[in-house]
Amino acid sequence: MQSTELKKVIQGIPKAELHLHLEGSFEPELMFKIAKRNKIVLDYASIDSLKEAYKFNNLQEFLDLYYIGAQVLLHEQDFFDLTWAYLTKVHSQNVVHVEVFFDPQTHTDRGVPFDVVITGIHKALEKAEHELHISYRLIMSYLRHLSEEAAFKTLESSLPYKDWIDGVGLDSSELGNPPSKFVNVFKASYNYGYTLVAHAGEEGPVDYIWQALELLQVVRIDHGNRCLEDEALVKRLIEEKIPLTLCPLSNVALNVIQKMEDHPALKMLEIGMIATIHSDDPAYFGGYMNENYYETAKALHLNNSQLKQLAINAFEASWLTRETKEKHIAHVKSYFNTLR
Numbered sequence: 433m434q435s436t437e438l439k440k441v442i443q444g445i446p447k448a449e450l451h452l453h454l455e456g457s458f459e460p461e462l463m464f465k466i467a468k469r470n471k472i473v474l475d476y477a478s479i480d481s482l483k484e485a486y487k488f489n490n491l492q493e494f495l496d497l498y499y500i501g502a503q504v505l506l507h508e509q510d511f512f513d514l515t516w517a518y519l520t521k522v523h524s525q526n527v528v529h530v531e532v533f534f535d536p537q538t539h540t541d542r543g544v545p546f547d548v549v550i551t552g553i554h555k556a557l558e559k560a561e562h563e564l565h566i567s568y569r570l571i572m573s574y575l576r577h578l579s580e581e582a583a584f585k586t587l588e589s590s591l592p593y594k595d596w597i598d599g600v601g602l603d604s605s606e607l608g609n610p611p612s613k614f615v616n617v618f619k620a621s622y623n624y625g626y627t628l629v630a631h632a633g634e635e636g637p638v639d640y641i642w643q644a645l646e647l648l649q650v651v652r653i654d655h656g657n658r659c660l661e662d663e664a665l666v667k668r669l670i671e672e673k674i675p676l677t678l679c680p681l682s683n684v685a686l687n688v689i690q691k692m693e694d695h696p697a698l699k700m701l702e703i704g705m706i707a708t709i710h711s712d713d714p715a716y717f718g719g720y721m722n723e724n725y726y727e728t729a730k731a732l733h734l735n736n737s738q739l740k741q742l743a744i745n746a747f748e749a750s751w752l753t754r755e756t757k758e759k760h761i762a763h764v765k766s767y768f769n770t771l772r
């Protein structure tokens with residue numbers, strides 16, 4: 433397929449995004465605007481010089497910059513603007529459902545109250561539901577480089593806003609911070625009604641994916657690239673229909689894979705795993721949903737049937753009701769029928 437044709441096909445697919453860090457959607461232009469508004473001087477003289485710094489050898493190098501960028505977010509309006517900018521962007525890419533992460537500790541540790549963070553985010557999500565018809569779920573992510581005790585404090589802070597939060601996740605520096613460190617806080621989060629996910633097997637070993645499943649009891653694995661190293665794990669993920677939220681452009685940007693042609697998405701689809709495609713931190717990794725679909729499809733020579741499967745998998749993997757999933761899946765199928 434010609435690249436313009438492929439882009440057109442991808443644009444038209446109704447899509448669900450299930451792996452997106454709101455702080456990772458912070459575009460340099462908006463970062464500079466908010467910094468100015470909050471009278472914060474960034475270490476970079478210009479938008480271009482900031483963009484120049486977006487070259488990473490690994491996850492930690494990226495995280496260092498990501499946490500610096502987030503420091504300009506102070507007020508409810510800032511969190512609203514960040515979230516709204518993401519939602520309007522993905523609306524233009526025909527994303528109809530999102531399940532997004534936010535990292536409360538990145539902000540509360542700087543003295544920004546939990547209430548300020550979540551209210552700004554919640555208002556933007558509600559506005560998008562009403563005005564853009566994008567449905568949503570919100571996932572609060574614990575930072576795994578911090579202690580379990582700190583995660584417990586975050587859990588406690590979230591309780592007054594429980595109705596606005598659907599799940600908890602685990603992100604930040606993976607190596608040396610295994611899921612086993614967070615068993616108790618995940619159990620407590622579950623008991624409060626939160627649905628559980630965790631980043632695992634992005635940089636960390638296969639064992640972290642096992643731990644996420646067996647010790648944390650997550651319903652989805654974020655990334656999970658390295659599962660293919662373990663046959664028994666693959667079998668388990670297939671049998672239990674545990675989805676993997678893959679982020680191909682992120683994997684290339686962070687050296688999880690050398691080049692897009694090495695991405696495991698196709699192999700995973702072929703063996704019947706619920707592989708899905710998402711953008712992770714689009715402002716840092718060079719693309720939102722369409723770009724992730726496009727670069728993956730181009731490098732792996734995906735056909736329309738495989739693209740359709742990826743889109744269906746994301747709705748299947750979502751936390752929408754069965755009835756709503758079916759409605760979206762029917763739209764995906766009828767869209768691909770029009771292409772024949």
Ligand SMILES: Nc1ncnc2[nH]cnc12
Nearest residue numbers: 453456603604631712713
């Ligand atoms: N790709 C990623 N892995 C772990 N933590 C993150 N926080 C934001 N993006 C992340």
Ligand SMILES: [Zn+2]
Nearest residue numbers: 603631654712
């Ligand atoms: Zn992520």
